Amino acid sequence: MNKSKKIATLVMTFTVCSSIIITSCQSKPTSPTEPSEPKKATAETSQNEKATSDENQIQAIRAQFQNATPTQWGEKMPGIISKLPTNEKVIALTFDACGGKHGDGYDAELIQYLQENQIPATLFLNARWIHSHPELTKQLANNPLFEIENHGSEHRPLSINGRSVYGIKGTQNLEGVIQEVIVNHRLIEKTTGRAPRFFRAGTAYYDDVAIQVAKRLGEQIAGFQITGDAGATFNQAQVKNAMLQAKPGSIILLHMNQPRGDTAEGIKEAIPLLKDQGYRFVKMDPYIPTQPS
Numbered sequence: 001m002n003k004s005k006k007i008a009t010l011v012m013t014f015t016v017c018s019s020i021i022i023t024s025c026q027s028k029p030t031s032p033t034e035p036s037e038p039k040k041a042t043a044e045t046s047q048n049e050k051a052t053s054d055e056n057q058i059q060a061i062r063a064q065f066q067n068a069t070p071t072q073w074g075e076k077m078p079g080i081i082s083k084l085p086t087n088e089k090v091i092a093l094t095f096d097a098c099g100g101k102h103g104d105g106y107d108a109e110l111i112q113y114l115q116e117n118q119i120p121a122t123l124f125l126n127a128r129w130i131h132s133h134p135e136l137t138k139q140l141a142n143n144p145l146f147e148i149e150n151h152g153s154e155h156r157p158l159s160i161n162g163r164s165v166y167g168i169k170g171t172q173n174l175e176g177v178i179q180e181v182i183v184n185h186r187l188i189e190k191t192t193g194r195a196p197r198f199f200r201a202g203t204a205y206y207d208d209v210a211i212q213v214a215k216r217l218g219e220q221i222a223g224f225q226i227t228g229d230a231g232a233t234f235n236q237a238q239v240k241n242a243m244l245q246a247k248p249g250s251i252i253l254l255h256m257n258q259p260r261g262d263t264a265e266g267i268k269e270a271i272p273l274l275k276d277q278g279y280r281f282v283k284m285d286p287y288i289p290t291q292p293s
């Protein structure tokens with residue numbers, strides 16, 4: 001009950017307020033959930049109310065964090081969910097789609113394998129990838145095996161003061177952090193009809209202030225326990241061996257945007273072996289409690 005209430009709140013908070021901040025994400029047609037003509041007047045009224053509350057919320061976040069100074073930087077720290085809070089023999093497979101010049105591919109073989117074997121997974125899509133694959137994004141969202149989550153607007157490490165990692169420039173300031181989360185949040189909601197619950201930054205790096213900002217914007221931080229494919233650079237045996245390190249509740253980070261990599265091949269080897277050990281595969285959403293508002 002609490003979860004659906006929270007989602008409803010998110011939907012209320014973030015629906016259709018894009019006119020204030022989003023400019024780059026409005027070129028796509030509106031989602032099939034857009035109200036039909038006769039309801040338009042009512043919808044516009046409530047949209048205005050939602051826009052106001054959304055902007056008020058963001059102003060409050062700006063005020064709260066404007067002078068905050070980070071003390072930590074990394075992939076694993078308090079506030080980042082690295083595993084599911086359960087002792088059940090379950091594993092959350094998470095697949096990033098990073099987008100951009102070298103990250104815009106689609107591993108159809110991998111997704112087909114998941115579908116054929118009914119393996120649920122959590123898909124973290126970057127805004128650039130969604131813009132390249134809008135119809136595919138809708139198809140994936142409509143498949144009950146998958147949930148679509150937020151992999152950032154420009155695929156940047158989430159930094160309040162412009163830190164970089166792996167040569168990738170982080171967000172430059174508080175406003176950058178806010179935009180990195182909400183632009184893609186709104187794009188996913190508009191494209192799929194469902195607001196994302198989880199955020200994973202490009203590179204999966206954060207500072208502690210940025211984590212708090214993302215959480216205040218309504219998204220929890222999805223880390224990982226196991227690096228499954230190291231940015232799809234692992235070979236088949238490395239992917240398999242990494243996945244076989246799984247423990248109850250492990251979140252495994254993999255990629256679905258590098259079809260030339262060996263991720264699909266390694267997964268196909270590892271999944272039957274993990275099933276033999278008694279593991280099953282789950283989406284993150286049912287296992288992560290909603291954060292207190």
Ligand SMILES: [Zn+2]
Binds near residue numbers: 151155
């Ligand atoms: Zn990525």
